Amino acid sequence: MTGTMTDPEPILQAAHRLGAQQAEVFAVQSEETPVRFEANRLKEINARQTNGVALRVIVDSRIGFASSTKPGDVQALVEAAVETAPFGPEAHLDLPRDGQAPDVDVYDPGVEALPVDQMIEVGQALIDAVRAVEPELLCDGYVRRGDSSVTIANTNGGMFTYRGTGYSAWINGTLIRGTDMLFVGDGDASCRADLDLKAVEGSVVSQLENSRRTAHIRTADLPVIFTSLGVASALIGPLSIAFSGRMVHQGQSPLVGCLGKEMYDSRLSVCDDATLPYRPASRPFDDEGVASRRNPLIDKGIVRSFLYDLQTAGLAKAKSTGSAERSLAAQPSISTSSLLIDEGEMSFKEMVGRVKDGLIVEELMGAGQGNVMGGDFSGNVLLGYKIEGGEIVGRVKDTMVAGNVHEALRRLVAIGSKSRWVGGSVKTPPLLFESLTVSAK
Amino acid sequence: MEGAPDREEIEAAIRGHQADYVEVRLDDTATNRIVYRGRELEQIGRTRSFGGNARALVRGGWGFVSFNEPTWLRQRVEEAVSAARHVGKEQSTLAEVQPVVDSVPLEIKKDPRTIPVATKKGLLDRYNETMLSVDGVTSTNITYSDSHKRVVFASSEGSYIGQERIDVVSRLSATARKDGDMQQASMSLGALNDFSYIETLDETARHLGERAVELLSAPYVKAGTYPVVLDPILAGVFCHEAFGHLSESDFVYENDRMKEIMVLGKRFGQPHLNIVDAAAVPGLRGSFKYDDEGVPAQKTDLIRRGTLVGRLHSRETAGKMGEKVTGNARALDYRFPPIVRMTNTYIEPGQMSFEDLISGIDEGVYARNWFGGTTSMEMFTFSAGEAYMIRNGEVAELVRPVKLTGNLFTTLMNIDALGNDVDFNQGGGCGKAGQMPLPVSNGSPHIRIQDCVVGER
Numbered sequence: 085m086t087g088t089m090t091d092p093e094p095i096l097q098a099a100h101r102l103g104a105q106q107a108e109v110f111a112v113q114s115e116e117t118p119v120r121f122e123a124n125r126l127k128e129i130n131a132r133q134t135n136g137v138a139l140r141v142i143v144d145s146r147i148g149f150a151s152s153t154k155p156g157d158v159q160a161l162v163e164a165a166v167e168t169a170p171f172g173p174e175a176h177l178d179l180p181r182d183g184q185a186p187d188v189d190v191y192d193p194g195v196e197a198l199p200v201d202q203m204i205e206v207g208q209a210l211i212d213a214v215r216a217v218e219p220e221l222l223c224d225g226y227v228r229r230g231d232s233s234v235t236i237a238n239t240n241g242g243m244f245t246y247r248g249t250g251y252s253a254w255i256n257g258t259l260i261r262g263t264d265m266l267f268v269g270d271g272d273a274s275c276r277a278d279l280d281l282k283a284v285e286g287s288v289v290s291q292l293e294n295s296r297r298t299a300h301i302r303t304a305d306l307p308v309i310f311t312s313l314g315v316a317s318a319l320i321g322p323l324s325i326a327f328s329g330r331m332v333h334q335g336q337s338p339l340v341g342c343l344g345k346e347m348y349d350s351r352l353s354v355c356d357d358a359t360l361p362y363r364p365a366s367r368p369f370d371d372e373g374v375a376s377r378r379n380p381l382i383d384k385g386i387v388r389s390f391l392y393d394l395q396t397a398g399l400a401k402a403k404s405t406g407s408a409e410r411s412l413a414a415q416p417s418i419s420t421s422s423l424l425i426d427e428g429e430m431s432f433k434e435m436v437g438r439v440k441d442g443l444i445v446e447e448l449m450g451a452g453q454g455n456v457m458g459g460d461f462s463g464n465v466l467l468g469y470k471i472e473g474g475e476i477v478g479r480v481k482d483t484m485v486a487g488n489v490h491e492a493l494r495r496l497v498a499i500g501s502k503s504r505w506v507g508g509s510v511k512t513p514p515l516l517f518e519s520l521t522v523s524a525k
Numbered sequence: 526m527e528g529a530p531d532r533e534e535i536e537a538a539i540r541g542h543q544a545d546y547v548e549v550r551l552d553d554t555a556t557n558r559i560v561y562r563g564r565e566l567e568q569i570g571r572t573r574s575f576g577g578n579a580r581a582l583v584r585g586g587w588g589f590v591s592f593n594e595p596t597w598l599r600q601r602v603e604e605a606v607s608a609a610r611h612v613g614k615e616q617s618t619l620a621e622v623q624p625v626v627d628s629v630p631l632e633i634k635k636d637p638r639t640i641p642v643a644t645k646k647g648l649l650d651r652y653n654e655t656m657l658s659v660d661g662v663t664s665t666n667i668t669y670s671d672s673h674k675r676v677v678f679a680s681s682e683g684s685y686i687g688q689e690r691i692d693v694v695s696r697l698s699a700t701a702r703k704d705g706d707m708q709q710a711s712m713s714l715g716a717l718n719d720f721s722y723i724e725t726l727d728e729t730a731r732h733l734g735e736r737a738v739e740l741l742s743a744p745y746v747k748a749g750t751y752p753v754v755l756d757p758i759l760a761g762v763f764c765h766e767a768f769g770h771l772s773e774s775d776f777v778y779e780n781d782r783m784k785e786i787m788v789l790g791k792r793f794g795q796p797h798l799n800i801v802d803a804a805a806v807p808g809l810r811g812s813f814k815y816d817d818e819g820v821p822a823q824k825t826d827l828i829r830r831g832t833l834v835g836r837l838h839s840r841e842t843a844g845k846m847g848e849k850v851t852g853n854a855r856a857l858d859y860r861f862p863p864i865v866r867m868t869n870t871y872i873e874p875g876q877m878s879f880e881d882l883i884s885g886i887d888e889g890v891y892a893r894n895w896f897g898g899t900t901s902m903e904m905f906t907f908s909a910g911e912a913y914m915i916r917n918g919e920v921a922e923l924v925r926p927v928k929l930t931g932n933l934f935t936t937l938m939n940i941d942a943l944g945n946d947v948d949f950n951q952g953g954g955c956g957k958a959g960q961m962p963l964p965v966s967n968g969s970p971h972i973r974i975q976d977c978v979v980g981e982r
Binding site for chain 2: 524
């Protein structure tokens with residue numbers, strides 16, 4: 085990597101001199117190289133180098149914050165952080181002291197060594213393979229490698245640093261007939277230079293095959309299957325926000341007071357895990373230096389834990405779960421790492437076979453709108469299929485699905501027996517729901 | 526720009542490369558941000574985002590390099606040129622433009638940089654308290670930011686442009702909760718180069734608090750197809766999501782089937798429909814003097830009397846399609862290359878009063894206010910912040926927030942009446958290709974759409 089790594093020590097000292105009782109430096113240095121394809125061919129090669137530092141200070145028990153990507157901006161950075169502190173929130177955190185963290189493999193020198201030409205070949209091969217099945221498909225996509233170093237240092241003597249790599253590929257295809265537009269796509273991500281591109285190809289090809297015909301669906305409450313892609317696109321957002329310790333502490337989560345209670349179908353287990361080797365969301369410690377761990381969220385339908393960063397844990401009299409995540413531009417906030425839903429009993433084929441009249445959702449568009457905090461999801465089915473008499477009969481259009489994730493997960497018919505990773509940080513099987521509101525034109 | 530290479534250094538760095546085109550953009554942005562959740566002020570801080578990029582075009586292929594350390598600028602440009610050479614296998618096509626040398630002064634109305642943090646916090650405290658004082662409101666969320674951005678752009682064709690802007694953006698949100706049910710009412714607001722709207726949000730805050738509580742006892746709309754009347758804010762979002770994105774030529778220029786769909790002269794709506802994108806209209810969030818390729822801002826007719834007459838271009842898409850540049854190449858910040866984006870996009874007003882718009886509707890939905898929206902070009906979906914039933918030609922009971930979806934082509938045709946009012950939504954930020962939130966505005970009169978699919982939530 086190029087560029088100079090920020091030395092946290094002078095910043096911590098300057099903060100101390102300006103009256104900070106505690107201070108914490110978060111420094112990131114990263115280099116990312118995406119090669120981008122447009123209209124079936126290579127369009128652009130990028131190189132993105134990022135170097136920046138964020139500073140949190142505690143002055144008279146209040147938190148101030150500043151960040152900068154301007155090299156050598158130490159004095160201005162420290163002054164800005166200290167100046168904001170009198171208006172900042174009261175500090176309820178104690179910055180971590182030592183470097184005890186699990187070994188989590190997130191670095192692969194093979195990624196750094198990947199030649200750009202090989203990335204171009206990988207992307208072009210994927211596009212060519214999918215177009216062999218549907219020559220009229222117009223594909224965009226990217227193949228990206230990245231390498232980043234994170235350093236967290238604080239005035240309690242905590243010093244945490246690690247280096248991680250990332251490799252990912254994604255392909256989107258558009259097929260237009262008249263004014264009818266079909267969108268397909270999938271991808272894979274890892275910290276290692278070993279993507280399963282055959283699976284990506286297979287997934288896109290099956291999307292194309294299921295969409296050969298168009299089917300009309302009626303407005304009704306119908307059984308709905310969310311594929312792994314569908315679960316990730318529509319349900320994970322409204323579900324995971326309810327487990328944010330901050331939402332719970334503020335009374336905004338529908339799960340307030342539900343710890344230890346059976347809120348979901350007893351076959352449902354969900355956990356958050358930042359320790360899995362070579363997953364893009366894994367790390368030895370979170371962005372405050374707290375050791376990573378596996379956090380069970382739902383265990384056989386019972387709500388087991390919420391996720392915390394240091395400040396929220398302090399407010400809620402809980403412990404940090406190593407769930408702090410931050411960019412350079414903002415203070416840490418609570419986030420899931422890798423989210424895993426346990427596999428169930430039923431194969432996808434059996435699921436489809438059980439449905440007389442229903443819908444399969446691969447991607448829901450606009451799912452992040454509406455009352456997400458309350459668990460609502462709804463959107464236009466960007467890619468989905470109609471089931472008739474236990475068989476997929478074609479793609480649906482002009483169709484919306486709506487529901488509440490907390491209600492729906494109480495009324496599960498079946499959990500799929502095979503899960504897969506979606507977008508690098510969610511691993512889920514398909515889910516079959518008894519009944520959701522489907523509206524169609 | 527302090528700490529950055531000066532004009533001489535920049536021009537030396539971009540001169541004499543084996544490339545068809547080279548540009549450098551430097552960006553220095555200072556942002557102040559305040560976030561409340563409930564009674565607690567959750568975050569206050571100041572961020573400085575400083576960096577630059579070099580972009581090069583060789584035989585139709587692009588190379589792009591971004592960085593925080595603006596040293597060795599010539600070397601960065603060389604890296605971009607060499608990446609571009611790796612890609613390029615065809616011919617470079619950029620629409621011709623006149624090189625521009627200009628320095629655009631900040632036209633500030635009320636400058637947030639002159640307002641003490643204590644004053645900003647005092648105002649937000651007051652709005653937060655107003656929302657929380659409504660009986661039934663259990664929580665709130667306020668985000669506020671002001672952002673001063675300075676950009677320098679230089680190209681191998683001789684352009685050298687300095688521009689500045691200040692965006693003042695806020696979002697207020699109230700949450701009410703009862704027996705496990707939860708409802709939210711929110712409003713996003715924004716202004717270019719002007720802090721003053723932040724000083725007068727008392728009524729907005731009270732309305733949001735009361736609305737969140739009222740929604741707890743409001744029924745869901747029965748999902749189905751209705752005649753729908755949209756207020757100017759939501760109609761503006763519709764115009765942006767449903768039609769605006771389709772008029773971005775990077776979706777079209779290399780796609781023969783899209784070219785057929787978007788052929789100029791094709792009928793998209795009734796003769797009363799006129800849609801415009803205009804960065805050249807001053808003082809709105811999407812306004813600027815030059816885009817991020819140094820092309821002067823314009824006013825572009827997209828739909829005139831129901832017919833497609835224009836689209837939005839970068840220099841490359843204009844060149845490849847043999848059309849005129851429109852000045853719509855924009856980049857979120859130095860980390861991204863410019864791509865085709867909207868600016869201020871609006872439906873021009875018609876003749877009808879609001880009463881006339883709703884008078885003929887036996888059962889319909891009056892949807893107000895923006896909550897969000899997205900599009901896949903053919904299909905769009907957007908959600909309203911508030912909704913009422915229309916019964917027997919009058920606005921009737923409040924219902925829970927609705928989501929509207931449909932096929933763009935039929936829906937534009939189904940706009941059968943336009944109001945005589947017009948208003949702009951300035952609180953939105955547009956996202957595309959990972960670049961979000963880009964400042965835009967959208968506007969419209971009240972509009973009526975027949976046969977619109979309405980979903981609950």
